[in-house]
Amino acid sequence: MKIKSQRDFFSGLMFVVVGVVFAVGATNYSMGTSARPGAGYFPLMLSVIMAILGAIVMFKALTIETEGGDPIGAFAWKPLLVIIVSIAVFGLALPRLGMFITIPLLIIMVSFAGDEFGWIGVLMSCVVLTVGSWVIFIWGLNLTIPLKPVFMGG
Amino acid sequence: MDLLHNLSIGFGVAFTLQNLLYAFFGCILGTLIGVLPGLGPVATIAMLLPSIYALDATPALIMLAGIYYGAQYGGSTTAILINVPGESSSVVTAIDGYQMARKGRAGSALAAAGLGSFFAGCVGTIIIAAFAPPLTELAFKFGPAEYFSLMVLGLIGAVVLASGSLLKAISMIILGLLLAQINTDVISGTARYSFDIPELTDGIGFVVIAMGVFGFGEIIANLGMPAEHREVFTKDVKGLWPTKQDFKDAWPAVLRGTSLGSLLGVLPGGGALLASFAAYTVEKKMKLRQGDVPFGKGNIRGVAGPESANNAGAQTSFIPMLTLGIPPNAVMALMVGAMTIKGIQPGPQVMTSNPQLFWGLIASMWVGNLMLVILNLPLIGIWIKLLTVPYRYLFPAITLFCCIGVYTLNNNTFDVYLTALFALVGYVFYKLSCEAAPLLLGFILGPMMEENLRRALLLSRGDWTAFVTRPLSAGLLIAAALMIVVVMLPSISKKREEAFVEEK
Numbered sequence: 001m002k003i004k005s006q007r008d009f010f011s012g013l014m015f016v017v018v019g020v021v022f023a024v025g026a027t028n029y030s031m032g033t034s035a036r037p038g039a040g041y042f043p044l045m046l047s048v049i050m051a052i053l054g055a056i057v058m059f060k061a062l063t064i065e066t067e068g069g070d071p072i073g074a075f076a077w078k079p080l081l082v083i084i085v086s087i088a089v090f091g092l093a094l095p096r097l098g099m100f101i102t103i104p105l106l107i108i109m110v111s112f113a114g115d116e117f118g119w120i121g122v123l124m125s126c127v128v129l130t131v132g133s134w135v136i137f138i139w140g141l142n143l144t145i146p147l148k149p150v151f152m153g154g
Numbered sequence: 155m156d157l158l159h160n161l162s163i164g165f166g167v168a169f170t171l172q173n174l175l176y177a178f179f180g181c182i183l184g185t186l187i188g189v190l191p192g193l194g195p196v197a198t199i200a201m202l203l204p205s206i207y208a209l210d211a212t213p214a215l216i217m218l219a220g221i222y223y224g225a226q227y228g229g230s231t232t233a234i235l236i237n238v239p240g241e242s243s244s245v246v247t248a249i250d251g252y253q254m255a256r257k258g259r260a261g262s263a264l265a266a267a268g269l270g271s272f273f274a275g276c277v278g279t280i281i282i283a284a285f286a287p288p289l290t291e292l293a294f295k296f297g298p299a300e301y302f303s304l305m306v307l308g309l310i311g312a313v314v315l316a317s318g319s320l321l322k323a324i325s326m327i328i329l330g331l332l333l334a335q336i337n338t339d340v341i342s343g344t345a346r347y348s349f350d351i352p353e354l355t356d357g358i359g360f361v362v363i364a365m366g367v368f369g370f371g372e373i374i375a376n377l378g379m380p381a382e383h384r385e386v387f388t389k390d391v392k393g394l395w396p397t398k399q400d401f402k403d404a405w406p407a408v409l410r411g412t413s414l415g416s417l418l419g420v421l422p423g424g425g426a427l428l429a430s431f432a433a434y435t436v437e438k439k440m441k442l443r444q445g446d447v448p449f450g451k452g453n454i455r456g457v458a459g460p461e462s463a464n465n466a467g468a469q470t471s472f473i474p475m476l477t478l479g480i481p482p483n484a485v486m487a488l489m490v491g492a493m494t495i496k497g498i499q500p501g502p503q504v505m506t507s508n509p510q511l512f513w514g515l516i517a518s519m520w521v522g523n524l525m526l527v528i529l530n531l532p533l534i535g536i537w538i539k540l541l542t543v544p545y546r547y548l549f550p551a552i553t554l555f556c557c558i559g560v561y562t563l564n565n566n567t568f569d570v571y572l573t574a575l576f577a578l579v580g581y582v583f584y585k586l587s588c589e590a591a592p593l594l595l596g597f598i599l600g601p602m603m604e605e606n607l608r609r610a611l612l613l614s615r616g617d618w619t620a621f622v623t624r625p626l627s628a629g630l631l632i633a634a635a636l637m638i639v640v641v642m643l644p645s646i647s648k649k650r651e652e653a654f655v656e657e658k
Contacts, residue, residue, distance in 0.1 A: 018329065050329060080378075091561070096272060110554075111546070144562075
């Protein structure tokens, strides 16, 4: 069997898998009756419909010819990983190190996701964005964001 | 005259210094993100949601609305000058607009877009003011069964009119509805799909999803593409005032675009994007007169029509959101979220319980449109300068603002990690060409839909036929079914594909 549309095939697969997972999960909750639906009623209904639709999408992807096979193409691993890791590091660092250290850290890390990297531009961005964030979020909007590292009494 | 009375309340609210300032700020920001390719109103509004905690509901919504229609103005600038749509709704503007710019007529194109948008915005505002009250009346007649059916219609409509595969789009809606099921069941108090993580028992924040999928997902996708060569026509922008001939050519297109846009904006799934595509198709179908420039070669009608239509559509898409509490597109879904954050239950009661907010918001749209014409025509030079800022400086800033926005929403790092996860999910959607907007709509409507379904079933004692025996509800469901059937008809589905694929 040959996959005729890669994108559709894997989308369909995703819908089926997620649907089955949610359906199995829903069986943990009370179904109730249709006169008094329980917590699992609506999610079970939805996940079954989604799994069926996903199966149809998969079936069509196997049977209907597309131009060039509709390939998914290469993943942009570098930006993908750099951005996800940077966000996670931001979450880890902000409550511990405070804004004044975390923002430059994020900017430097995330800048590696692009094709061009120049220290001068990145450092300038760090200064501008740190000061800008302070003006907008702390001074202007009065939001509570940790400023200094914990060990410095922030 | 009720309408006049209402509008006078509205203008009273809109013309206070504070609200003028926020409208102005929203318009500037909207133009800014409209001009910058790769940053859309959905991500921006999501980013700004935390900041509205510090504001009152009225200025907050006025500002967010300004961002949406401001982006429609800004998007055309980029489309005309560098042939890259700054906003998805200006994709078709680029076709003829850029050609005009290459012939040294960038000024006329920008003016046609700006003035056309202003006219459309004025009409759109009047339409909202006139049609919102009767629709609200109707909405009060709705019971849970009708509401459920209305949401089905809304969600189906949202994908039928959009581009791409219908089956996949409907699956994405359901995925959104399912993600909204991660919460604590309101009726029984059972925590669902929480894996014993306390943060998940309150449900996933829609900002987390919007930011992860629309903000970060797009950044990753943009970075994955090779840097493109941009050719900016900055020196050619002169003679902003269109010639007499331009006026004569453009005004019928503006009128057509405005009426089409106003109509399509109200429909579920409508809004700026659909309106601009439809308007361009209509303009192309109109016969060319002697001496007209052909389409695709810089015809002013190809700019004036779609640009008026997208602004009209952006305005009138507020109607279902304001009167029924049902968002027709992703931006309106965020507006519903913003209202909830400010403790306002979206729905037909907003008009009577918060008349200041309701009419103030509508009046502010007109004020905002006036500001936008001024911002976009005489001050065009500033925005052009912005286009020369390279993306490598932009995406770190966008990342930062998204991160801070997510964190400050609940002062909680769990949301930040969850956003990182949704960034991955967003990129996967992009790779699989699954449109994410239906997912967000489903996610916003999920809890409301479940509540109304369960209430309706409770009232009918478990009888599912209640949805088809109650006439209003049946009508709505039939309309939804008809939409699907019509779109599946081979002849129409081919046309639908053509309309979206054309001239890409």
